[in-house]
Amino acid sequence: MTSKDTEPKKRIVLAEPRGFCAGVERAVGMVERALELHGPPVYxxxxxxxxxxxxxxxxxRGVVFVDSEEEVPEGAVCVFSAHGVAPEVRRNAASRELQVIDATCPLVSKVHQEAKRFATAGDTILLIGHSDHEEVEGTVGEAPEHIVVVESEEDARTLELPEGAALSYLTQTTLSIDETAGIVGILEERFPQLRGPRSDDICYASSNRQNAVKALTACTDVVLVVGSANSSNSQRMVxxxxxxxxxxxxxxxxxxxxPEWLGGARTVGVSSGASAPEVLVEGLLERLRQLGYGDVDTLTTTKEDITFAMPGSLA
Incomplete structure (x- = not known):
């Protein structure tokens, strides 16, 4: 037997769940359905x-992506992204008589509703998230005079607020579970009156994919996450x-x-963010096979069966 025969096989451990979440499936499906119903261009x-x-x-396929609703021709079909928009955007769209299709993820809409509820109660709302992310911009827009964005533990430690102020907190849906818990812990210690949302704002898909990655780290030498650089949930998995x-x-x-990332790695963990299609995972697996990682095992940490229905207007 040669020394090569005695070497442990190079293998891949594929995380499950991974990839598209229910909100992403719904949003992409809504754009595709809008193309079928209205024809291109769909904005x-x-x-x-x-x-x-x-x-x-x-x-x-004829979709035109724009930075602002004001770039959309009056009366045209305009889809709002899964990340949600501020009320001002809705008002602008109405003034331009746009045919709006709202693909906001229902879990993001939940955070918007919570922001309005806390603001109506007169709370100062501490929104944990990244200020430059579209989701946070949309949530802040619901009650800008009431919301303070908290991006880090350092922000939580140095935040100055009036003594005895009525306080609540919300979070961006795609954050790191552990990092967010650390920020909330600091805020709760400093502000005992702080109250949170009725249920966790970090979405089920972000939580599940992060937990799956944690499981991968226990049995792999390196982890690869398929996702775009501007995908918050994918970055948090890394x-x-x-x-x-x-x-x-x-x-x-x-x-x-x-390939240098794999130097000395016998086992490679692979997962994908909630906005990454499976075809990209398949492409990565093929590339890894070319590099000698021939065996693929699946590591399942939970099963997902959540779906979100499209609005009746697209039926």
Whole structure:
């Protein structure tokens, strides 16, 4: 027997669940249905989801992505992205008589409703999230005079508020579970009167994919997450893997894989963010097979069966 025969096989461990969540499936499906009903061009405000492959594919079918509803011709079909929009955007769209199709994820809409409820009660709302993310921009727009964005534990430690102020907190849906818990812990220690949402704002898909990555770190040498650079939930998966001591990298597609990342790795963990289509995972697996990772095992941490219905107007 040669020494090569005695070497452990290179293998892949594929996380489950991974990839498209219910909100992403619904949003992309709504754009596709709008194309069927209205024909091109269909305008979409911002990227419908944060994945370049999906955006490019829709553009090729006649979707026009714009940064502002004000760029959409009056009376045209305009889809709001899965990340949600501020009320001002809705007012602008109405003034231009746009045919609005709202693809906001229902879990983001829940956070918007919570923001309005807390604001009506007179609370100062501490919104944990990234200020430049579209989801946060939309939530802030619901009650800008009431909301303070908290981006980090340092922000939580240094935040200055009037003594005895009525306080509540909300979170962006795609954050790191562990990092968010740390921020909330600091805020609760500093402000005992702080109250939170009725249920966790971090969405089921972000939580499930992060937990799956944690499981991958226990049995792999390196973790690869398929997702675009502007995908918050995909970035958080990479952060989680690294926080558990496993090297991790974000790849938009197989072409971005640097073989040097795999130096000495016998087992590679693979997952994908909630906005990454499975075809990109398949491309990465094929590239890994070319590099000698022939065996693929699946590691399942939970099963997902959540779906969100499209609005009746698109039936």
């Amino acid at each position: 979409v405000r911002k990227q419908i989801i944060h994945n370049q492959y999906v955006v490019d594919g829709l553009q090729n 952060d989680v893997a690294r926080s558990y001591g496993t090297p991790a990298h974000l790849v938009d597609n197989a072409a971005e894989l640097d």
